[in-house]
Amino acid sequence: MKFDIPEGVELPETYKAYTTEADGKRTLDVTGWETPEMVGGLKSSLSSERGHNAEWKKYGTPAEVDAKFADLTEKAKGNGKGADDAQAKLDAMKNEYEGRLTGANDKISKMMQRGASSDMKAELAKAGFIPDAIDDIASSAMGRLQFHDDGTVKVMTSDGKPMIGSGSDHGATLADLAKELATSKSYAVRDAGKGGGGKPAGSQGGTPDKPTVTRAAFDAMSQYERATHAKSGGTVKD
DSSP states (O other), X not given: OEEEXXXXXXXXXXXHTTEEEETTEEEEEOTTOOOHHHHHHHHHHHHHHHHHHXXXXXXXXXXXXXXXXXXXXHHHTSOXXXXXXXXXXXXHHHHXXXXXXXXXXXXXXXXXXXXXXXXXXXXXXXXXXXXXXXHHHHHHHGGGEEEOTTSOEEEBOTTSSBOBOSSTTSBOOHHHHHHHHXXXXXXXXXXXXXXXXXXXXXXXXXXTTEEEEEHHHHHTSOHHHHHHXXXXXXXXXX
């Protein structure tokens, strides 16, 4: 997988070793990368930079923008109507740019959230969650996710600390989080023949599509989780 790097975009150090330049064009080659979080983060980072560059283009090249701001800033230092007009123009330019930039960042943030949610659902499915439970559990799990500056996902523990896992930086991946949730919410996981007796952790029996939980576990569920458990044909053991 290759990406063309827009002019003026500076990549994080992590990616610079994978860039090549030919005919005045820079290209990033991530072929063979196996970590979806890294590729997803890179896409988000490039999209962010494109958004930032697009907002500046209406004012000219970076050098022209710097010169324009410098000129207006210098004129605003004086007194009288000329200084007031320069300050007004300077304020207007800053406000317009900041407003547009905020809008662009909001769009990028939502895109990152959607991408992470989709990836989280895929990992929950791999972990064996029943289809009816995946959307609700993925939505809840989003509260455990933060994003690094380069857009990659950072998984947190339930008490807000970085979660340790199988990632290249020793941080947890979405797959690690899905496995943890499969243990803590075993009522929503199909029996895949795991663990002693062939039942997922916390399971007290039942058939593959009809898990059984203890009364204590059922009482600790939310209303939605109880409904999901019942819909899957699950039972409660006193």
